[in-house]
Amino acid sequence: MFKExxxxxQWDDVKANIYSKTAADVEQALHNQxxxxxxxxxxxxxxxxxxxxxxxxxxxxxxLQRFGNTMQLYIPLYLSNECQNICTYCGFSLDNKxxxxxLSAAEILQETAxxxxxxxxxxLLVTGEAHQLVGLEYFKxxxxxxxxxxxxxSMEVQPMDxxxxxxxxxxxxxxxxxxxxTYHQEDYKKHHPKGRKSSFQYRLETxxxxxRAGIHKMGLGVLIGLEDWRTDSFFTALxxxxxxxxxxxxxxxxxxxxxRPFSGGLQPKVEMNxxxxxxxxxxxxxxxxxxxxxxxxxxxxxxxxxxxxLGITSMSAxxxxxxxxxxxxxxxxxxxxxxxxRSAAAIADMLKKSGYEPVWKDWDQxxx
Amino acid sequence: MTQPLTIAGRTFSSRLFTGxxxxxxxxxxxxxLLASGSELVTVALKxxxxxxQADDLLRHLHHPHIQLLPNTxxxxxxxxxxxxxxxxxxxxxxxxxxxxxHPDPRYLMPDPVxxxxxxxxxxxxxxxxxxYIHADPVLCKRLEDAGVAxxxxxxxxxxxxxxxxxxxxxxxxxxxxxxxVVVDAGIGAPSHAAQAMEMGADAxxxxxxxxxxxxxxxxxxxxxxxxxxxxxAYEAGLAPTSAQAIASSPLVAFLDEA
Numbered sequence: 001m002f003k004e005x006x007x008x009x010q011w012d013d014v015k016a017n018i019y020s021k022t023a024a025d026v027e028q029a030l031h032n033q034x035x036x037x038x039x040x041x042x043x044x045x046x047x048x049x050x051x052x053x054x055x056x057x058x059x060x061x062x063x064l065q066r067f068g069n070t071m072q073l074y075i076p077l078y079l080s081n082e083c084q085n086i087c088t089y090c091g092f093s094l095d096n097k098x099x100x101x102x103l104s105a106a107e108i109l110q111e112t113a114x115x116x117x118x119x120x121x122x123x124l125l126v127t128g129e130a131h132q133l134v135g136l137e138y139f140k141x142x143x144x145x146x147x148x149x150x151x152x153x154s155m156e157v158q159p160m161d162x163x164x165x166x167x168x169x170x171x172x173x174x175x176x177x178x179x180x181x182t183y184h185q186e187d188y189k190k191h192h193p194k195g196r197k198s199s200f201q202y203r204l205e206t207x208x209x210x211x212r213a214g215i216h217k218m219g220l221g222v223l224i225g226l227e228d229w230r231t232d233s234f235f236t237a238l239x240x241x242x243x244x245x246x247x248x249x250x251x252x253x254x255x256x257x258x259x260r261p262f263s264g265g266l267q268p269k270v271e272m273n274x275x276x277x278x279x280x281x282x283x284x285x286x287x288x289x290x291x292x293x294x295x296x297x298x299x300x301x302x303x304x305x306x307x308x309x310l311g312i313t314s315m316s317a318x319x320x321x322x323x324x325x326x327x328x329x330x331x332x333x334x335x336x337x338x339x340x341x342r343s344a345a346a347i348a349d350m351l352k353k354s355g356y357e358p359v360w361k362d363w364d365q366x367x368x
Numbered sequence: 369m370t371q372p373l374t375i376a377g378r379t380f381s382s383r384l385f386t387g388x389x390x391x392x393x394x395x396x397x398x399x400x401l402l403a404s405g406s407e408l409v410t411v412a413l414k415x416x417x418x419x420x421q422a423d424d425l426l427r428h429l430h431h432p433h434i435q436l437l438p439n440t441x442x443x444x445x446x447x448x449x450x451x452x453x454x455x456x457x458x459x460x461x462x463x464x465x466x467x468x469x470h471p472d473p474r475y476l477m478p479d480p481v482x483x484x485x486x487x488x489x490x491x492x493x494x495x496x497x498x499x500y501i502h503a504d505p506v507l508c509k510r511l512e513d514a515g516v517a518x519x520x521x522x523x524x525x526x527x528x529x530x531x532x533x534x535x536x537x538x539x540x541x542x543x544x545x546x547x548x549v550v551v552d553a554g555i556g557a558p559s560h561a562a563q564a565m566e567m568g569a570d571a572x573x574x575x576x577x578x579x580x581x582x583x584x585x586x587x588x589x590x591x592x593x594x595x596x597x598x599x600x601a602y603e604a605g606l607a608p609t610s611a612q613a614i615a616s617s618p619l620v621a622f623l624d625e626a
Contacts (some may be wrong), residue, residue, distance in 0.1 A: 064580055065527060065528075065529070065576065065580060066527060067390070068389060068390020068391065068576070068579050068580055069390060069391060069392035069393075069579065069580070070389075070390060070391075121417075151414075244474060248471075248472055248474070249444055249471045249472065249473065250473070251473040251474075290473070290474045290475075352393065355392045356392060357391060357392055357393050357394070359415070361414070361415060361416075361417055362414055362415060363414050363442065364413060364414045364418070364442070364452075367413070367414055367440075367442040367443050367448060367452055
């Protein structure tokens with residue numbers, strides 16, 4: 001279990017190590033063929049900032065070799081904004097007075113029709129955490145409903161038990177994204193004071209449960225802005241390295257959500273600028289050639305246009321972050337503000353002009 | 369002219385097989401594949417939309433000289449591979465299948481145990497099976513016994529462009545195989561392809577080196593030339609190599625002494 005490895009590391013020590021890295025450490029890390037976690041620490045450190053250009057070039061080459069001139073496209077489908085958690089940074093938080101909505105089967109199919117019309121075959125189901133209303137039974141029904149329509153279905157919902165995952169995988173669940181938000185235990189408690197999400201340990205052990213259940217793909221990440229992003233990213237890489245060795249049949253992806261504003265919401269404790277996000281993306285690619293790196297519509301249009309060459313392998317487009325957002329076009333219930341408002345077709349066009357083939361389908365339910 | 373290659377009764381004049389992944393567009397892929405002269409092109413089932421005939425990728429592969437070789441990329445077990453092959457046969461109207469079972473999504477290393485199981489089953493079901501495997505001479509013989517139409521050992525890790533790192537094992541496989549040997553994976557340059565052909569491989573399969581090249585169309589033509597040159601050299605019989613000039617034979621000179 002990752003818990004045992006995690007407990008060997010102290011947040012302050014990891015942070016001190018990253019901030020003590022020198023230009024020589026960075027150069028050594030760039031020189032190495034197989035890079036260690038300590039090399040990753042050097043590449044995400046402030047000392048690596050002057051090396052952004054060579055890092056970007058290497059990241060581009062390594063991504064091109066592994067993934068070719070392609071970009072995977074996916075779209076989130078928000079099923080529900082019901083939530084029993086209080087999270088200081090989230091629009092769905094229990095204490096946030098918004099209208100709550102959970103899609104019915106008919107409404108899900110209406111959303112699906114719009115999404116399919118855009119060309120999507122790869123869908124990410126998103127919910128808050130409301131076990132009675134949006135629990136195992138709801139997910140079972142939804143997967144059965146959607147399986148004929150999508151070749152690839154992912155979920156970003158509450159962490160579940162191993163047996164629940166084992167039930168959902170044969171129904172067509174292919175990937176699960178579960179972000180730790182922060183690996184800083186005390187800060188985690190501050191940001192998640194109420195609800196099941198307040199258990200740091202249960203969330204930390206979720207990837208292990210997914211691995212044991214035999215999930216095809218899982219997504220990791222932290223919410224950038226809650227804590228020192230460098231230290232949090234080191235722990236993410238540590239988690240990734242552990243999981244890859246232990247659950248070697250599973251694919252992995254990393255996301256880099258930066259805290260976005262919502263009404264009455266939390267201001268980031270730690271700002272991460274665009275240069276730093278590029279540094280982090282490149283560092284991940286230099287550390288791990290095979291991991292999928294994903295960018296959402298939280299990021300600005302011009303930033304997304306440039307980032308596609310630097311290591312990113314999948315992106316969303318035309319997203320709505322509220323249940324019913326595609327068919328009913330209500331914007332009042334959203335989880336966070338979208339920055340890149342372009343349609344899926346406009347993103348596909350941008351990709352083609354940049355020499356990338358937009359990939360709508362890269363899996364098939366018949367493959368198991 | 370070099371000898372044509374026959375696999376399962378089908379004759380190929382080109383010994384360069386190609387893949388369809390990683391290209392910047394389907395149109396560019398088509399242009400490159402035409403420049404390569406390739407007559408056997410592998411397609412990942414997971415990338416094509418089997419439910420709709422108007423699939424973009426397939427449309428660009430619609431040429432009389434190109435035979436499709438569906439592959440099972442993405443499956444993790446023999447059972448999944450057999451199921452996928454059956455779907456491919458139905459949807460693409462071919463009983464040829466490139467059997468790829470790599471449960472390890474990171475390095476895409478083929479699983480020898482599951483591959484042998486699946487190959488045995490697929491041959492029984494009437495498929496023309498071309499398994500992607502490690503350069504493992506014993507496994508090649510076991511697959512041959514199971515009835516596969518060819519074997520496809522790797523030259524180096526897939527997508528690595530590192531060339532024939534497994535040359536010593538490929539040499540053994542080529543020497544003892546009764547079915548065509550197609551070197552698959554890791555071929556990064558026309559010189560690598562030529563080397564495989566000079567060694568006596570029956571064909572090579574190239575994908576990443578074309579798709580990721582700055583100019584995939586010209587690179588495809590370069591590979592076409594490399595494969596042809598390597599095969600011609602093999603058939604012509606390469607002159608022996610020697611590390612040093614051969615002196616008159618001092619060790620046996622005494623035999624000539626009176």
